[in-house]
Amino acid sequence: MANSRSNKTWIGLLAGVQVLTLLALWGGGPAATPAQAQGIPDAGAQRERQIELQKATNDKLDRLITLLADGKLEVTLRKTDDAGRNR
Numbered sequence: 001m002a003n004s005r006s007n008k009t010w011i012g013l014l015a016g017v018q019v020l021t022l023l024a025l026w027g028g029g030p031a032a033t034p035a036q037a038q039g040i041p042d043a044g045a046q047r048e049r050q051i052e053l054q055k056a057t058n059d060k061l062d063r064l065i066t067l068l069a070d071g072k073l074e075v076t077l078r079k080t081d082d083a084g085r086n087r
Helices: 002-028 043-070
Strands: none
Touching: none
């Protein structure tokens, strides 16, 4: 008898908690404000920016490859003092 009463008590408590949870979800939560909505990143714009930056990097690498392939690379050396720092 006591076990049956205990089970009914626990079931009642769990049902009550579920009802409160549903009420909180349906009407208790604040809506997102425009300031919060501005923080959402635009994945498409981010991807476009990454593509632009990658194209710029590819252009720089193409110029470097052309310079190395043509053999027109000039290297100048500077004399350093005893401590190894440039003058």
